[in-house]
Amino acid sequence: MNSGTLRKISHFLAPISQPFIAIFLALVVGAIAIIVTGESPFNIYKIMVKGAFGSEYYLLTTLTRATPIIITGLGAAICWSSNYMGIGGEGQMIMGGFLCAVIGFHFPGPQWLKLTCAIIFSLIGSGLYSLFSAWLLDKFKMSLAISTLMLNYAGAYIAMHFVQNVFLDTTGDAKLVQTQMIDESIRLPRIVEGQKLHWGFGIAVLLVILVWFMMNRTVFGYESRMSGFNIHFCDYGGINSKKIMYGMLTLSGVICGLAGVIEVLGVNYRYTHNTYVSASYAWIGLNAALISGYNPIGIFFTSIILAGISTGGAAIARATSVPLEISTIIQGCITLFISARIAIQFRRRSRKLASPAKDGGSSGDILIPETKGEILR
């Protein structure tokens, strides 16, 4: 085998090797946590894989769980790739889900009208909700990270207020703060009869393709990626970076809102306080976006892996004494180890400065540029 072939292989493997190294290291950390509980890591990981992908039922459950993660991941990716690092996916998803559940039940008229209005208004609502933090950034130079974080908490409590005091479902379990269930006719149908997986997954796949197309094949996507690389260059080159900011953040809010809408229409059929927060869909989605370097197709597969870790963790918690949070630990570690990607590539490049083209995933250091100045503002 000549060196050229080897180089080709390493060139091909370089961008994906980093995630695998990170996943491996995260599994090592997870194994240490498992040993603390007194169980055998191999045994536990076997249960985890089986509980995530082991049978048709488990696989479809994982895909169901992956659906909101894929969608919020796409929402995070489009604003992060244009260098607007909003972390408000959770609040936007709550807004979408809450509005959809309320309008879908209370809007007057036939069911099809309820459904249409529920989808349209909840997407508008979550878009406006995201637009608000864009407006704060534009007019008040407020750190997007802080404003979106605060809005996550505020949004959750405000939605809870309306559910508790106005739209509370008093028929069922009195302890849960939840709205009434939407009508059966407007729920998303199941893909496989008798299983959890619903057509929301199909919507997520479609969205992956659409976002990929938008980011790679449209002028708006190109301009937004360019503004992510260098905003001053863009302004100089005649791209309206303000338009990009408003557009991207609103679109990301709409997409994250759609995740909530699909959860309501496909899984819960109602809005229950704290469900999205405790499952941390939006955070896992953000992690998926970060791990895959904002690549929509990468997000699709990463989300399924991360969702598999979650459902596998649930299987472990059912079968053994290892707590469910083992999956959160592993997921957090993967992202933490991924963040070190830039350094490794940086070092590799400095070593072979003569042949910069061989640097497989050189996008890494551009993907997450230094924007401390703007954030610190």
Add this chain to the structure above:
Amino acid sequence: MNINANYLAVVFNSTIRMMTPILFVGLGSALCNRVFIFNIGLEGTMLTGAFAAIVANYYTGSIFISLLAAMISAMIVSWIAGIFMVKFKGAMLVVGVSINMLISGLTTFLMQIIFGVKGAYVSTDLVPLHKIDVSMLKQWPILQTMFGSLTYLDFFAFILAIILYFFLFRTVTGFRMRSVGINKVAAQSLGINADRLQIGTVAFSGLLSGIGGCLLTMGGVTMFAQNITAGRGYIAMAAATLGAAHPLGVVAGSAFFGFAQSMANMLQNSSISSQLTMALPYLATILALAIYNFAQIRRHAL
């Protein structure tokens, strides 16, 4: 609900108790801002401190060891975050987000293993922080209400703010830290080990947030609940921004959030829905930052 001097004294007291955990973390965040680090992981390190304090309390029953455990564990976690941010050049938000997620999972995980409970751990065996005796203020019941049931850590928070003010603006290390924050490359060219200074600052901010977490779980009701910090680390970051990363400014910033939080608690007894009052501190954060930034922009424009 009638407003009189006694009522105001109660509000004052509750504001202090609400603000001091935020103040500790906010001071840490301010130091990080001074060396050009946006440390969102303070939420996670605060949670680490809160948890470690209760664990040490459970095993030893000693307040001193609990505080020490909180400080050291939070410092270690923060140090790791600092290494990833500075040495490995990880994006700060990414490192912070993953640290927060990791710690949120890890504390809940360990809570189930150590205490065998889900959700929250409360026990009468746990020792709370000592309350300062205010019986010498008997003649002035208002003062007694104002300063009642405070711990030594509450007072220490204010003293620390003053110490850090002198440290930042009157010592060589403080001067170096600020120079790194203004221009890291220039500071390095003068022979300052900027990387070490940044990592050290992040670790120290973790130590401070550990004290904040300890105060949170052992100051009032002594207990640990899943994700008990509930965004206080983020609020503290907002307080540091609001205080222009100046230690004394952070005191004012966190006093504002303490007040918003204590109003939220006070209003729970009124006719306003308790869910809306719980949203109050977060909305107040946005409003305060908007007003502050607006004033800043105006001043620069003049």
